[in-house]
Amino acid sequence: MSAAEASTQRDSFGALETHLRARRESGAKLLVPYVTGGYQGWQRAVEAAAAAGADAIEIGVPFSDPVMDGPVIQQASTAALADGATPASVLEEARELDTGVPHAVMTYYNLCHHQGHERFASALLDAGVCAAILPDLPYVEAGPWLEAAAETGLEAILLAAPTTPEHRLADLCGASRGFVYAVGLLGVTGERSALARTATEIAARCLAVTDRPVLTGVGIGSPSQAVEACEVSDGVIIGSAVVRTLMSDGPEAVGELVASYRTALDHG
Amino acid sequence: MAAETDGHTPGSRSVMGEPTPSSRSVMGEPTTDGRFGEFGGRFVPETLVAACEELEAAFREAWADPAFVAEFETTLRDYGGRPSPLTECRNLSSQLGVRLLVKREDLNHTGSHKINNVIGQALLAQRMGKTRLVAETGAGQHGVATATAAALLGMECKVYMGAVDVDRQALNVFRMRLLGSEVESVQSGSRTLKDAVNEALRDWVATVENTHYCLGSVMGPHPYPWMVRTFHHVLGDEAAAQCKDLTGGDPDVVVACVGGGSNAAGIFSGFADGDARLVGVEPAGGAAVGRGVPGVVHGMTSYLMQDEVGQVMEAESISAGLDYPGVGPEHAYLAAIGRAEYPSVTDAEVVEAFTLMSRAEGIIPALECAHALAWIVRAAPDMQGQTVLMNLSGRGDKDVDQMMDVLGMHGIVS
Numbered sequence: 005m006s007a008a009e010a011s012t013q014r015d016s017f018g019a020l021e022t023h024l025r026a027r028r029e030s031g032a033k034l035l036v037p038y039v040t041g042g043y044q045g046w047q048r049a050v051e052a053a054a055a056a057g058a059d060a061i062e063i064g065v066p067f068s069d070p071v072m073d074g075p076v077i078q079q080a081s082t083a084a085l086a087d088g089a090t091p092a093s094v095l096e097e098a099r100e101l102d103t104g105v106p107h108a109v110m111t112y113y114n115l116c117h118h119q120g121h122e123r124f125a126s127a128l129l130d131a132g133v134c135a136a137i138l139p140d141l142p143y144v145e146a147g148p149w150l151e152a153a154a155e156t157g158l159e160a161i162l163l164a165a166p167t168t169p170e171h172r173l174a175d176l177c178g179a180s181r182g183f184v185y186a187v188g189l190l191g192v193t194g195e196r197s198a199l200a201r202t203a204t205e206i207a208a209r210c211l212a213v214t215d216r217p218v219l220t221g222v223g224i225g226s227p228s229q230a231v232e233a234c235e236v237s238d239g240v241i242i243g244s245a246v247v248r249t250l251m252s253d254g255p256e257a258v259g260e261l262v263a264s265y266r267t268a269l270d271h272g
Numbered sequence: 273m274a275a276e277t278d279g280h281t282p283g284s285r286s287v288m289g290e291p292t293p294s295s296r297s298v299m300g301e302p303t304t305d306g307r308f309g310e311f312g313g314r315f316v317p318e319t320l321v322a323a324c325e326e327l328e329a330a331f332r333e334a335w336a337d338p339a340f341v342a343e344f345e346t347t348l349r350d351y352g353g354r355p356s357p358l359t360e361c362r363n364l365s366s367q368l369g370v371r372l373l374v375k376r377e378d379l380n381h382t383g384s385h386k387i388n389n390v391i392g393q394a395l396l397a398q399r400m401g402k403t404r405l406v407a408e409t410g411a412g413q414h415g416v417a418t419a420t421a422a423a424l425l426g427m428e429c430k431v432y433m434g435a436v437d438v439d440r441q442a443l444n445v446f447r448m449r450l451l452g453s454e455v456e457s458v459q460s461g462s463r464t465l466k467d468a469v470n471e472a473l474r475d476w477v478a479t480v481e482n483t484h485y486c487l488g489s490v491m492g493p494h495p496y497p498w499m500v501r502t503f504h505h506v507l508g509d510e511a512a513a514q515c516k517d518l519t520g521g522d523p524d525v526v527v528a529c530v531g532g533g534s535n536a537a538g539i540f541s542g543f544a545d546g547d548a549r550l551v552g553v554e555p556a557g558g559a560a561v562g563r564g565v566p567g568v569v570h571g572m573t574s575y576l577m578q579d580e581v582g583q584v585m586e587a588e589s590i591s592a593g594l595d596y597p598g599v600g601p602e603h604a605y606l607a608a609i610g611r612a613e614y615p616s617v618t619d620a621e622v623v624e625a626f627t628l629m630s631r632a633e634g635i636i637p638a639l640e641c642a643h644a645l646a647w648i649v650r651a652a653p654d655m656q657g658q659t660v661l662m663n664l665s666g667r668g669d670k671d672v673d674q675m676m677d678v679l680g681m682h683g684i685v686s
Contacts (some may be wrong), residue, residue, distance in 0.1 A: 067583065068461065068583040068584040069461065069466065069467075069470050069569055069570075069584050070470075071317070071470050071473050071474060071570075072317050072474075072477070074474070078460055082460070082461070085583070090581050091581055091582075092581070113315060113568050114567050114568045114569055114576075114578070114582045114584070115581065115582045115583075117566075117567060117568050117573075117582070118565075118567060118578065118581065118582030119581075119582065139317050139318075140315055140316065140317055140568075141315060142314070142315070142316060142317065142318045142320075142321045143318065143321075144305075144314060144321055145313055145314060145315055162318075163317070163318045164318065165317070165318040165319040165321075165322075166319070167318075167319050167320075167321070167322040167323065167480065168318055168321070168322065169322055176318075187317075187318065187319060189478075190319060190477065190478050190479070190480060190481070191474075191477055191478035192474045192477055192478065
């Protein structure tokens with residue numbers, strides 16, 4: 005799909021993108037925490053994160069082979085699966101959430117493929133989820149999924165990487181819905197001691213070819229790194245830092261963590 | 273026979289997709305988006321898409337360069353020991369009532385067919401300017417082969433191996449370390465081959481600029497299934513010529529074990545356009561074709577053992593090299609179109625075949641290949657008088673420690 009086709013395919017933006025655009029226009033930097041669904045206390049963690057100023061929530065649906073995730077999220081996924089978490093149980097619990105902000109699901113493509121694109125998208129929408137991120141389904145393979153998601157009204161978020169060639173980037177950003185997920189570094193999810201140079205480079209490259217919100221994720225592990233990333237980017241996704249806090253200090257501590265990012269982004 | 277290693281038969285070049293009539297081979301080039309029928313593709317994180325494209329371009333360019341092909345073939349001959357012989361197993365033949373021919377990939381340097389692919393990929397990586405190799409390994413044969421190639425070419429090497437396999441293949445772990453490679457014991461998931469693949473992919477996502485992922489089977493994202501099979505095509509070509517010399521034609525049946533399926537792909541590719549029956553033997557506890565449904569993991573669409581919601585199941589087999597819940601996409605395709613069949617055998621049958629071959633022929637097979645023989649033993653009553661070619665893809669030295677426990681326990685060997 006070309007960028008032109010993609011931009012004419014939908015006249016209006018979905019719930020997630022509408023919300024993020026409005027927040028961006030109000031001058032805010034966007035903050036999207038990730039929580040592993042099915043992990044003990046995950047619903048309270050989501051509510052605490054929303055109350056602490058998250059603009060949207062990413063809910064992880066645990067998969068047996070999370071190839072894009074580092075040790076922290078792997079550990080949480082494994083624990084959730086061992087506790088019996090399934091895509092259906094996580095979505096059932098997600099349906100019970102009332103956070104006031106949009107929810108997106110992050111999981112791996114086989115769970116979508118196994119259920120069938122349309123049924124998977126519909127199940128998400130039924131659970132009050134408005135968008136999905138499938139990190140092992142790259143743009144070059146995403147055609148059928150993008151079509152099915154558009155048909156059902158689910159926002160399919162695509163990832164752009166530092167290695168994405170220029171000739172593909174505009175089309176990719178054009179085809180993404182909700183926001184563009186700019187992968188901040190060459191690597192899997194996890195906190196790093198410093199923000200990678202690639203984080204601001206990829207965000208700048210994306211923003212040069214799209215007016216869609218661009219959020220940077222992977223490798224952001226402190227409020228000051230989030231502020232640094234947002235010197236270019238529209239916002240950040242924080243995953244491993246949130247999940248590590250959930251695992252070590254429980255759901256209420258997640259609220260405090262997210263509040264520290266919110267404060268830094270609002271005043272940093 | 274010797275001519276087969278330095279010449280390009282039309283068949284051997286056809287798999288490279290040259291615009292020849294034979295490029296419409298049953299085992300020809302995949303589509304431009306890496307599909308064999310509905311299987312294959314490039315389902316990797318966006319970070320790796322460009323690396324796969326770069327690899328595909330480099331492979332096409334290198335394989336069209338006679339100097340590269342000559343270096344590959346010379347290295348396989350002078351370093352790897354090719355061509356490998358074809359052995360007529362007279363004792364087993366008379367016991368089973370079939371004419372059993374065995375392709376001796378166990379006699380290659382490092383003890384298995386894996387060296388073919390590894391030499392090809394390491395030379396290609398070097399040509400691409402990469403300085404580091406990462407690999408996954410199950411039984412350790414691919415890890416040892418990769419460590420060997422890294423030592424030969426002066427490259428850095430890290431091998432990921434599931435913790436369960438590290439325990440049951442201690443000899444190969446030591447060999448890899450002796451060869452100068454780092455071996456990381458993978459503690460995630462089922463701690464076997466599939467988790468080693470995940471960990472190697474995670475490494476590659478982070479190191480793609482200087483690192484080549486030396487994938488060990490006909491699996492993963494395009495171009496790996498096609499490229500790995502192409503590097504193993506030599507064994508199928510050799511076997512076809514050797515069978516012709518010995519028997520005047522193709523065998524009736526070609527049999528190989530299948531985990532990811534690289535040795536089977538190599539030998540099948542020598543016969544796929546003929547009439548021989550092609551049989552890939554899976555372990556009962558890892559029967560991706562037999563029990564799997566289409567799924568997507570490790571970069572490819574293929575048959576995959578998964579639960580009712582799509583979580584990937586853990587394979588369980590006596591052989592670490594076949595403990596894989598998926599299978600290469602071209603095998604899924606060959607099964608779907610009915611060109612090859614994929615029965616499975618139990619661990620008990622495998623143990624019996626392992627002992628049988630050792631005693632009847634004086635050849636200790638790798639447990640993986642004992643799967644192929646186990647099926648031949650079972651199916652022999654229906655194949656009386658037929659010529660059966662089996663790919664003996666590796667030697668059993670690595671398994672003797674494990675088998676001392678198994679056989680000692682059953683009182684077969686005291």
